[in-house]
Amino acid sequence: MTTVRGRPSLTERRRQETRMEIAETAAALFSERGYEATTVEDIASAAGISLRTFYRYCAAKEDALTPVLTSSVGALVEQLAGRPVDEPLTSAVRAAFDAPASAQRLADPDKARRLIRVMGSVPAIRTRWLAAGRDMQDQLIPVLAARTGATEHSMEVRLLACALIDALSVAMEHWAWQDEPADVAELTRRALAYLRVDELQAAARG
Template sequence: MKNPPPDDAVPEGRRERKRRETRQRIVDAAMKLFLDRGYEATTMNDIADAADVSRRSLFDYFPTKEDVLFAGQDDFIPALVEEMRQRPKGEPWPVLVEHAMARAIEDAATPESFAIEALVQRTPSLQPRRQLKYMRLEQAIGEALAERGNSGEDRQRAALLAAVVVAGFRLAASAPGDARLSEGVHQSVSRDFRGFWQALRDFGEEGLAPRTPSPATLRRRDTPRKKGNP
């Protein structure tokens, strides 16, 4: 049984519901074509025909074919931000991001979504848009974390954590989706984060360890400078 909408929720009007349903029908039809034919071989006309909408209507919802392909991935960002905002106040930021990411990925994970991600990774023409997706994700995470801070230093820490988390997310996204589904998406994401935090701690300990000059540096220090050299 579905939970009733909150008291402050605005009821969805008929027009909004029809637009949402049409948009989803377009996305569903397009994803099937992309996976069956490949991205390059699928045209906007193919998508319009498969979704039973006019070409004009299709472009009203999605100006480009890339926009259709990345629709689900673009929807992931606001879903993640909402998960972050629902986390308890005062929760350590790494823990907050880990739990929110695991929940958002779990909600979005399907065999089709993993297949689409694999399609994007192996399609050269989609790499600029893929990079833009990660830039937007990093910005959204940083801004959501900064909302919990109250100083310029907090904003810097938020931006830094967002950058390293998205870097780890990009590496983890290359793992086969069927393995994640069989293990359990939430468990798989949590395991990835544990390894990620451990690696960052190891790097930090190495970076903060006492430094000894290299032999080349010592030789340069001991070599007398010739007159006229700076």
């Protein structure tokens, strides 16, 4: 249920907060102890909730991180949607990384890297990560259509969304697995430049 203005109701906001609290707790435990060593009971106890409440929000342990993945999706889409439509895509993505929300997520880089390793190496979680990536592509399509002037059904716009998400995913995974990683924003810029996404955006306009 939402308000007449389309904003979540108080009940829904509380549900979202609980989901995110469970997700952040699970992320911390997975990063510190490892996925296999962390039980549902551990997550529920650390989050201060009952097992019944945990299963009300998550069907299984591997579902606990879903809000972390989807919140990142929404934040990037929101940032890109707010950038000038004629701005090069590489600059817009870099600005999204510099936004306070992104900076907060990467405030503890070691923790973030451990979490990405978990997401990439645990098959059940990786499946959900890939699904989140597809969801991000779908959310980006109208944003990229507005930036290019093409329709949302354009193959070029869909390919641009796919290229952007793949570049971000590979850059983040590369960053997470390096012993002495470069700055993640710089790695992302390199990935986008390698795929020439600014040229792809210009081509989609054509």
